[in-house]
Amino acid sequence: MTDKKNKSTDPKTYKFDTLSLHAGYQPHKNAGSRQVPIYQTTSYLFDDVDHAAALFNLERGGHIYSRISNPTVAVLEERVASLEGGTAALATSSGMSAIFLTVMTLCEAGDHLVVSSQLYGGTVNLFRLTLPKFGIKCTFVKPRDTEGFKKAIQKNTKGIFGELVGNPGNEIMNMPEISKIAHDAGIPLIVDATYQTPYLCKPFEHGADIVIHSLTKWMAGHGSSMAGILVEGGNFDWMQNDKFPTMTKPYEGYHGLSFAEEFGPTAFTMKARAEGMRDFGPCLSPQNAWNVLQGIETLSVRMKKHCSNAEEMVKYLLGHESVAWVSHPSVPDHPDHELAKKLLPNGRGSMIAFGIKGGKDAGVAFINNVKLASHLANVGDTRTLVIHPASGTHSQMDEATLKFAGLSHDMIRLSVGIEDIDDIKNDFEVGFRAARKPRLVSNQ
Amino acid sequence: MKFKVNGDEVFASTGGRPFDKKKPLIIFVHGSGLTHMTWVLQTRYFAFHGYSVLALDMPGHGLSSGESLKSIEEMADWVSDVIDSVGYKEASLVGHSQGCLVTIECTAKNPDKIKTLSLMGGAGAIPMNPELLSLAEDNNPKAVDLMMDWAHGPAGHFGGHPVPGLYHINTGGMLAKSRTIKNTLGVDFRACDNYKNGFEAAKKIKIPTLSILATGDKMCPINEGKKLAALIDGSRVEIIDNCGHMMLLEEADRVLKVLKSFVLENFPPKKS
Numbered sequence: 050m051t052d053k054k055n056k057s058t059d060p061k062t063y064k065f066d067t068l069s070l071h072a073g074y075q076p077h078k079n080a081g082s083r084q085v086p087i088y089q090t091t092s093y094l095f096d097d098v099d100h101a102a103a104l105f106n107l108e109r110g111g112h113i114y115s116r117i118s119n120p121t122v123a124v125l126e127e128r129v130a131s132l133e134g135g136t137a138a139l140a141t142s143s144g145m146s147a148i149f150l151t152v153m154t155l156c157e158a159g160d161h162l163v164v165s166s167q168l169y170g171g172t173v174n175l176f177r178l179t180l181p182k183f184g185i186k187c188t189f190v191k192p193r194d195t196e197g198f199k200k201a202i203q204k205n206t207k208g209i210f211g212e213l214v215g216n217p218g219n220e221i222m223n224m225p226e227i228s229k230i231a232h233d234a235g236i237p238l239i240v241d242a243t244y245q246t247p248y249l250c251k252p253f254e255h256g257a258d259i260v261i262h263s264l265t266k267w268m269a270g271h272g273s274s275m276a277g278i279l280v281e282g283g284n285f286d287w288m289q290n291d292k293f294p295t296m297t298k299p300y301e302g303y304h305g306l307s308f309a310e311e312f313g314p315t316a317f318t319m320k321a322r323a324e325g326m327r328d329f330g331p332c333l334s335p336q337n338a339w340n341v342l343q344g345i346e347t348l349s350v351r352m353k354k355h356c357s358n359a360e361e362m363v364k365y366l367l368g369h370e371s372v373a374w375v376s377h378p379s380v381p382d383h384p385d386h387e388l389a390k391k392l393l394p395n396g397r398g399s400m401i402a403f404g405i406k407g408g409k410d411a412g413v414a415f416i417n418n419v420k421l422a423s424h425l426a427n428v429g430d431t432r433t434l435v436i437h438p439a440s441g442t443h444s445q446m447d448e449a450t451l452k453f454a455g456l457s458h459d460m461i462r463l464s465v466g467i468e469d470i471d472d473i474k475n476d477f478e479v480g481f482r483a484a485r486k487p488r489l490v491s492n493q
Numbered sequence: 494m495k496f497k498v499n500g501d502e503v504f505a506s507t508g509g510r511p512f513d514k515k516k517p518l519i520i521f522v523h524g525s526g527l528t529h530m531t532w533v534l535q536t537r538y539f540a541f542h543g544y545s546v547l548a549l550d551m552p553g554h555g556l557s558s559g560e561s562l563k564s565i566e567e568m569a570d571w572v573s574d575v576i577d578s579v580g581y582k583e584a585s586l587v588g589h590s591q592g593c594l595v596t597i598e599c600t601a602k603n604p605d606k607i608k609t610l611s612l613m614g615g616a617g618a619i620p621m622n623p624e625l626l627s628l629a630e631d632n633n634p635k636a637v638d639l640m641m642d643w644a645h646g647p648a649g650h651f652g653g654h655p656v657p658g659l660y661h662i663n664t665g666g667m668l669a670k671s672r673t674i675k676n677t678l679g680v681d682f683r684a685c686d687n688y689k690n691g692f693e694a695a696k697k698i699k700i701p702t703l704s705i706l707a708t709g710d711k712m713c714p715i716n717e718g719k720k721l722a723a724l725i726d727g728s729r730v731e732i733i734d735n736c737g738h739m740m741l742l743e744e745a746d747r748v749l750k751v752l753k754s755f756v757l758e759n760f761p762p763k764k765s
Binding site: 058060061062063071072073074075077078102103106107108109110111112118119120122123124126127128130131134135136137138139140282283284288303304305306307310311312313314315318322 | 504506509510511528530533534537538541555556624625628635638639641642648650651652653654655656657658659660662663664667668670671735745746749
């Protein structure tokens with residue numbers, strides 16, 4: 050009988066759970082240390098002047114100064130690249146700095162981006178208010194308006210950006226179709242897949258060219274450390290047109306180097322590091338990189354529990370008298386339910402948005418009275434988190450922008466943790482009781 | 494840079510420095526289905542240290558036009574034509590895997606033109622695994638995945654690349670998938686499988702030759718490399734331990750150190 054699981058032609062490259070623990074690190078090159086060492090240093094000895102010159106000229110790999118690279122951070126970068134199926138990655142001090150470095154590597158003053166409208170509030174502000182100060186303009190398109198992305202592309206458009214599952218409304222970008230639109234226009238698709246982690250979705254398999262994570266969230270997973278990363282798929286042809294001269298033309302900063310010619314499938318990351326990290330400097334500390342690595346070791350275990358708890362919470366909320374509506378891709382009448390099955394086969398994630406009956410006052414009472422769930426501006430912690438976006442994460446938006454982003458005043462954003470599911474439900478009962486009598490409880 | 498060889502446009506990396514005909518020429522020849530980018534951690538050193546470098550994209554590969562050449566003999570003639578096309582009378586050759594077969598054949602046919610030969614992961618013959626050959630000719634991406642699996646040693650499967658953030662198994666795989674697999678990898682594998690003249694060609698080589706072999710090489714096992722080296726007069730053999738066939742990515746620094754030492758000794762740059 051043929052052993053189909055062990056055919057000689059099945060590649061034996063390591064799989065997800067093994068890569069989560071081992072990728073990017075060889076103990077025998079690090080004094081046999083089984084755990085990844087924390088290289089708490091600013092800089093690295095050169096063997097001689099020739100060695101120093103070789104590192105500065107990108108003739109060879111290695112470390113110069115921890116703003117540009119660090120051995121502990123490099124393990125994290127390789128690990129995430131391996132999990133995503135990417136060629137290379139660059140870790141940053143936060144998810145926002147990963148987005149900023151990506152844009153600044155891609156664009157120059159006078160360029161334009163097409164951007165999904167349903168994003169974390171800070172990201173909206175970056176695209177709406179801050180990037181125009183650098184001469185980079187953006188057109189926002191609702192994530193389900195696939196044709197709208199096509200219509201918004203201009204001659205100077207350098208990319209399409211979006212969160213795969215939008216924050217906080219859980220609208221899903223049709224990544225395969227939008228990537229086709231991007232590629233037909235000769236531009237890359239950049240996807241923020243923070244909510245998914247590579248355990249739930251590998252965007253490169255669906256047409257993305259650059260993937261961004263706020264590693265602060267599920268990847269690190271324990272609410273302890275800020276970190277971000279950009280990962281390159283290696284498949285985008287920067288030389289197919291003349292839209293990306295900073296990738297394809299000689300770059301004065303490195304003796305006339307053409308990043309695309311010289312580094313091909315890792316060109317974007319090389320440029321982001323050699324130029325962006327060198328000049329802007331949002332580097333990740335080795336201690337935080339190490340903390341994130343500890344989280345990644347248990348990523349698949351935690352994500353399974355996050356997702357199963359989330360599905361339980363969806364059922365609970367759908368049946369609750371105090372809940373007006375629930376948005377989660379696992380709900381059959383969610384507009385993107387079928388798309389989610391395709392893009393998120395290992396689970397639909399642990400972010401739930403729901404509307405509380407009684408509007409804003411009820412929402413405030415709920416948030417003020419839950420005790421187990423933490424009221425804070427983060428997601429993807431092992432602990433359950435709640436926030437009222439209109440008065441918190443998205444409070445800098447005006448009414449029109451809130452409406453365009455699909456945010457309502459009754460919305461509660463829930464990041465389901467991995468506590469015992471009954472304890473989360475019991476805590477929510479306290480919140481809902483208070484929400485039904487907001488004035489009584491808030492006066493206590 | 495781009496230039497023409499036999500009417501077709503060819504791309505070669507010059508190692509990030511302008512191509513300068515006054516400097517001695519080193520030509521790098523990639524392995525099956527790959528591109529000039531496999532050499533990025535070797536070429537830039539030489540380009541910055543007194544050499545003109547051409548890391549070629551073979552016809553039909555990477556950024557070069559034309560169709561893939563169907564035999565090692567044709568590829569060897571083409572490499573010789575490259576030297577003529579860029580206006581040189583002599584060059585030093587460096588080959589990896591299939592590139593070793595090509596450079597051995599080229600050197601044997603052009604004894605006055607080639608001044609030194611450096612072989613990485615080489616053998617006198619590279620018979621292909623029938624299943625791997627069939628997958629590549631069927632345009633099945635699994636051929637690339639298998640090649641990347643077999644081409645990396647046990648340590649290489651973990652990563653830990655000297656270039657921060659680069660995950661080399663995926664990078665190598667992406668290079669091999671950059672053009673239609675059956676037209677690059679499929680044609681190359683068949684050319685390797687058909688080539689029978691490696692050992693005879695090696696016997697004719699009388700120039701300084703370096704063989705860099707890896708202890709964990711499953712594609713061209715170390716003993717095959719030693720067998721080939723034994724046929725070349727005065728051939729130097731250097732062993733890279735704890736490394737597989739993709740030594741130029743897996744252990745880029747150690748490979749460069751050995752290559753540097755050999756080339757500087759036997760094909761020194763001109764004194765300025």
